[in-house]
Amino acid sequence: MEKASHLSVILDLSPTQWHLSAQSSNQYPLSIHSFLSQLLAFLNAHIASKHENTLAVFGAFPGKSVMLYSSTDPVADDVPPADANSYSSFKVVDFTIVRSIMNEFDALGNLDEEPPCALVGALTKALCCKSISAHFHSPNAVEDPAVLPDPRILILSVSPDLSTSYIPIMNSIFSAQKLKVTIDVCKVYGPDAVFLQQAAHLTGGSYIFLERRDALLQYLTMSFLSPPALRQVLAVPKQDKIDFRAACFCHKNIVDVGFVCSVCLSSNHILFYVVKLWFTYMCTVFCQPVPVCSTCR
């Protein structure tokens, strides 16, 4: 019997990127409202597949990250009464999520320009939410029935990599490893995201680049609906190759050849000692040989 599982979904909600995604010049245009419908169907499927399943949804808006919905929160009062056409649990979820998104979009209306998407903030919030962070205190023995095994995070990304967020993303990955959280990534629009590929690879999740974007729901149900425990039996698609390059610390460029200060390598090593990593992630990486290391002088 399959156990209940927790799913945290991070939505990349950059209006500009979604605008680009919806343009008919794309081979398979996908607009935000069509995306949202398919996503809601997927979320409902997750809730329906097991009564005890829990769900949390985070939104990465331009310059801001918000928790859109959590199944552990009390139901808001203003949810419209159930109608004959919908299952009330689904309706609560769908309504809460869409309303929160609309509120945030309203708040955006005053901005003159779009700041970069707060994906890292959303990821960090997802890691800190109770269903996941409870694993930190008792990673092995889960006595609390509210804490479900095998938590996972699904990132639905449309924005390109932000090289400035390399270090925070890496740190999030390490925390996720420590918490034994699986990070799945679905690249809905835009070029392949190097950092998210690494995130999925390092946490044992799968990274899917959407080829037929009009069949989003098909991808979601096939690849991401099954909890990690089930995926050992149920083969799910994964990425073939992963880009392992790092971003340099000085200009935040993604580099092929990195340089590492031989002195502070040791100290940084101690800093990150708790998490199991390999070489590139332990150290300050420069794109050019520098005479004085900025980390240790």
Added chain:
Amino acid sequence: MPTNVCTAKASYKKAPGTLELTDTHLQWSQDGKKVPSVRVPYHEATSLFCSKEGAAQVRLKLGLVNDDNGHNFTFTAPQAVAYSERETFKRELTNIISRNRSTADSNANPAAAPPPIVAALSASPSKAPTPRPAVAVASASRASTSRAPSVSSDRRTPILPGTDAASDFRLRKKVLMGNPELASLHRELVMSGQITEAEFWEGREHLLLAESATESQRKGRPGQLVDPRPQTVEGGEIKIVITPQLVHDIFEEFPVVAKAYNDNVPNKLSEADFWKRYFQSKLFNAHRASIRSSAAQHVVKEDPIFDKYLEKDDDELEPRRARDEVADLFINLGATLEDHGETGNQRDITMQPGRQRGALPLIRKFNEHSERLLNSALGDKPPAKRRRVGGGDGGNDAYGQLDLDDLHDPETSVGIILEMQDRQRYFEGQMASAAAVEDARKKAFDVRPIFKEARDSLVSWEYNLNQLKLERKPGDAALLSMTQNVASRLDVKSKKNEMPPDLFIQLTTCQTAANEFLRQFWSAIYPPSTETQTIAPATPAQKATKAAKMAGYLGKTHEKVDALVRTAQVEGVDSIRVQVAMKPILDAVDHALAFYHTRSAKPTKGIN
């Protein structure tokens, strides 16, 4: 023409010939040939072994400086003649070897005991077969082999690579022997003349340094107690094999035996008699390293000579040899005796060593042995340095001893702060790049309508959700592509690697060679690392030539891979698999070549 000291008919590696000892060399020439095929200079001889007297063949083995296997000669003359011939050779060679030793020892390591010629002597209680010193028994020397390695003298100081060509070569050879993969790479590249020896080792100096460091390590004294084990032969006889090493050890361990030896040999006793009597004496039994000896006590005879040297059993309350050091203040129970006058505690009389009195001498013997071992490990440093804490001098040290690590609060550790210099630059860099992206984006779109559009498209979400309908075609396409993804992975998992071994080896060689070229290339491009010791940093011009040369080699990698692909086709292997296997290295090569071409296009802007 060197004069002959002695000659004899002897065979070497089963070929008959003549063994000669000239005044500079020991040489052997095969019958019918004029030039000697074995020529050993005197100074290379280090050890000598002879076959047992009475053995079917009369053999002589000579160990060399860098070659423990040495040379084996068999004297082919009739036995009686062969013996006398061998004795002659042995006498001469023994002298030569001892001369070599003394010079070597005075050169390098006066502390190391001279490794004596392994010799054996049979001492049996009933019949003693004319024992002589330095009669070597090559076979029955188990006792000696266990201790012989201890005397490995280290006359080599650590050699830095490049200082001495011969030793450098030897080191390289050793490194290669210990690392078969490196050796095959070396064979592949250096022996075929593609890169030079020096280039190959550049950047690998650490291997040589590590090897020379390992070599120069000295083995300490073995901790074994000197305890000659008698071997029982038929008829209740006991046989003890004596080697000079054993004699040396006995003298060192029991000075009283050395004293007895000096007093009695050779005036009162011959050397053989001395040892024979010693092993039957009470003195020997007192020196045995276990209580087992009591079982053998009935065979011990009275011996007027050795009994003189008998010491009283060391089983009194206080050891016979008092420790000369000042006891540690915190261990010395007597240190605070004066503080407890009439009112104080009673004297602790339970703390007496050895519950069983008979065990006391043994315990003390062990202690003395251990002490001697430790002292030998410390070498001849002044005794003041030996004590970690100088006990007697002043209160500071006493307080230092009181200040235990465990008493400190572990919570006060400050952790390690990641201090970045230029933090400003770090954040500015972030902002600058973000600003650049923003600018580009602002130019491209007006964001306000986009925000509004996003907001508005969500209003009718409920209707949209109700109308959600997946088209069959894209769904099927997605399903198909994902199934293919899973299937291909399953395929890889279930399929075995059926590359023919020959081809596989070729692939590996090509790969390692290209890797080596890449390594050379990049090391020529980038500044040398400061960590490793380089002999002489290459000049920019040298580096440029090297980079050019390596780039030339790298350019040929594609041809090589193509050739391999063709070979694969001939062998009936899927050539695509070969291509896939070689793809990463080709990518790396292409990358290096592209880098090289852009760099050489604008030579003014070098990294150096």
